[in-house]
Amino acid sequence: MELTGLVSSADLRLGPIPGPSNNCLSLLDEKTDFKVTLLPSNFNLENQASTSANVLNVDLEKCSVGMTSFIHEPLSTQPSTSRLRPWSIDDNVESTILLRYKKQHHTLYVTFLLFILLLIYAMSEGYNITAGFDPNLTPDLVRALNNRNTTQAYFGAQSLNINDNIRTRVVYFILDGLRFDATQTNPSLNALVTSPWFVHDSLILNMSAQLPTISIPNWQTLVTGARPSLHGRTGNDILTPFTFDSIFTSSMSVGMKNGITGDAWWSILLNGHLTPFYGDGTSPTLTNNFGDAYYTQGHSDHNKDIAYNQRFHNAINSQTVEKRSNGSNVIVRFDYDLFLSYYGDIDGESHSFGAQSSQTQSAIDDKVAFVRAGINAIAALDAMTQTHTIFIITSDHGNVDVGGHGGDVHVLRAVPCIVYAKDSQLASVNNSLPVYSTFDTVDIATSITALLGVPVPRQSEGSFISPLISALVSPSKWARLYFDLFKQKQALASALLTQWNQSSLKSQYASLFADDAGVNADVAGLNANIERLSALIELSKAHH
Numbered sequence: 001m002e003l004t005g006l007v008s009s010a011d012l013r014l015g016p017i018p019g020p021s022n023n024c025l026s027l028l029d030e031k032t033d034f035k036v037t038l039l040p041s042n043f044n045l046e047n048q049a050s051t052s053a054n055v056l057n058v059d060l061e062k063c064s065v066g067m068t069s070f071i072h073e074p075l076s077t078q079p080s081t082s083r084l085r086p087w088s089i090d091d092n093v094e095s096t097i098l099l100r101y102k103k104q105h106h107t108l109y110v111t112f113l114l115f116i117l118l119l120i121y122a123m124s125e126g127y128n129i130t131a132g133f134d135p136n137l138t139p140d141l142v143r144a145l146n147n148r149n150t151t152q153a154y155f156g157a158q159s160l161n162i163n164d165n166i167r168t169r170v171v172y173f174i175l176d177g178l179r180f181d182a183t184q185t186n187p188s189l190n191a192l193v194t195s196p197w198f199v200h201d202s203l204i205l206n207m208s209a210q211l212p213t214i215s216i217p218n219w220q221t222l223v224t225g226a227r228p229s230l231h232g233r234t235g236n237d238i239l240t241p242f243t244f245d246s247i248f249t250s251s252m253s254v255g256m257k258n259g260i261t262g263d264a265w266w267s268i269l270l271n272g273h274l275t276p277f278y279g280d281g282t283s284p285t286l287t288n289n290f291g292d293a294y295y296t297q298g299h300s301d302h303n304k305d306i307a308y309n310q311r312f313h314n315a316i317n318s319q320t321v322e323k324r325s326n327g328s329n330v331i332v333r334f335d336y337d338l339f340l341s342y343y344g345d346i347d348g349e350s351h352s353f354g355a356q357s358s359q360t361q362s363a364i365d366d367k368v369a370f371v372r373a374g375i376n377a378i379a380a381l382d383a384m385t386q387t388h389t390i391f392i393i394t395s396d397h398g399n400v401d402v403g404g405h406g407g408d409v410h411v412l413r414a415v416p417c418i419v420y421a422k423d424s425q426l427a428s429v430n431n432s433l434p435v436y437s438t439f440d441t442v443d444i445a446t447s448i449t450a451l452l453g454v455p456v457p458r459q460s461e462g463s464f465i466s467p468l469i470s471a472l473v474s475p476s477k478w479a480r481l482y483f484d485l486f487k488q489k490q491a492l493a494s495a496l497l498t499q500w501n502q503s504s505l506k507s508q509y510a511s512l513f514a515d516d517a518g519v520n521a522d523v524a525g526l527n528a529n530i531e532r533l534s535a536l537i538e539l540s541k542a543h544h
């Protein structure tokens with residue numbers, strides 16, 4: 001920017017003008033303490049005087065413009081800038097400079113304001129993204145779906161008891177951050193899943209975890225069967241209890257007993273989901289995430305996992321006195337129908353040292369030892385009582401090689417679901433039920449409720465892992481389980497279509513909502529409708 005000001009020839013004879021340097025021109029406005037320092041690189045007052053008598057060319061781009069209360073007047077004998085101002089520089093120059101100064105500051109203020117607004121917006125977006133709300137179903141609809149009277153009308157108020165005279169329970173291991181490929185690459189885990197005692201009675205499924213591949217969004221999926229796109233949790237930031245129906249609330253509603261050991265986050269998320277008076281079993285945070293003594297640096301949950309495992313064994317060894325109908329008392333150990341045993345250190349070590357690091361591999365080794373010990377202890381109890389425990393080992397997400405998760409690359413989404421049930425011949429199951437080509441982690445919670453003989457969680461988007469039903473559930477119970485899954489999908493789809501006023505979708509698929517739809521259908525017929533309703537739920541979410 002070029003500023004042109006008129007300078008009288010008399011003024012130019014004043015010689016060098018006082019200022020920070022000789023080729024600087026300073027102006028001072030006494031009213032505002034506003035000082036402009038012009039520093040044109042080629043400005044020389046004497047040259048100006050000789051070349052153009054009355055025009056002062058100042059390249060403002062090369063000048064610094066600033067506010068100061070400093071008055072530079074080193075020699076009282078020299079003409080001061082304040083005394084120079086009224087008659088040396090034309091007012092136009094000053095006003096232009098002032099205007100430019102104000103504009104600059106105006107821009108600064110506007111920029112600052114925009115920045116603050118952007119920050120507030122980003123914080124609110126961040127809050128919305130990571131908030132613990134369940135925003136894709138209104139609380140009223142969640143409550144209506146959770147109403148037990150609806151399910152009890154056709155399901156009864158008790159467990160179906162999938163194997164008539166035997167108590168069937170599920171012990172659910174969640175190993176945070178475990179990748180599917182660890183079943184092949186980690187020697188301890190591979191040794192477990194290929195052990196002769198394990199291999200015939202187990203099923204190893206490659207599951208797809210939910211996006212984002214973050215813990216709590218997937219934890220909710222693992223216990224409710226709802227995807228993050230439905231339950232609305234997409235981050236770990238805000239912890240509020242799950243409002244969706246879960247494997248815990250469903251089993252508790254028919255009088256089953258449940259418990260959990262693991263991270264303190266679970267005790268917040270599952271507040272209200274766990275059997276009263278059985279203790280929630282949840283370990284408090286025993287060590288600081290970043291202060292674990294086992295490793296000198298990084299994020300390690302090694303000692304926490306040891307504590308979780310101790311509490312898990314406390315639960316296994318716990319004794320409950322139960323009164324039998326004949327009046328006698330009997331002591332029951334590990335009196336749980338559903339137990340969740342969670343460990344966090346595979347993820348912790350992966351974050352700090354990478355998924356392939358020796359630290360992560362040793363964390364997997366530890367967890368495999370915990371799982372083995374848990375299976376052995378519970379199987380020993382099962383042998384003494386009429387109880388059959390189904391063990392499920394899974395993970396919430398993987399980790400990339402350098403450590404970290406959240407995205408959609410294969411190693412983050414591929415998680416194992418290992419199911420072990422003693423004497424089940426699960427590996428060679430002759431499955432006569434409908435089979436899906438791929439399994440998804442939404443199917444785990446849905447299947448756990450089926451194995452417990454209780455209604456599926458009411459907001460579940462999953463189906464049954466049919467080989468498990470086929471191998472572990474008495475065929476006489478299949479129709480009721482599939483009918484419940486059909487009714488649940490029907491109610492969920494209906495709630496979504498109503499909530500989002502998708503009347504055209506509703507009329508398009510009216511046959512799926514007819515009162516008698518599927519009541520007399522066989523499992524295959526029910527399953528066809530379940531698949532159509534699942535597709536409609538996806539469609540409804542996509543159109544929303």
Ligand SMILES: [Zn+2]
Pocket residue numbers: 176177214215216347396397
């Ligand atoms: Zn996790």
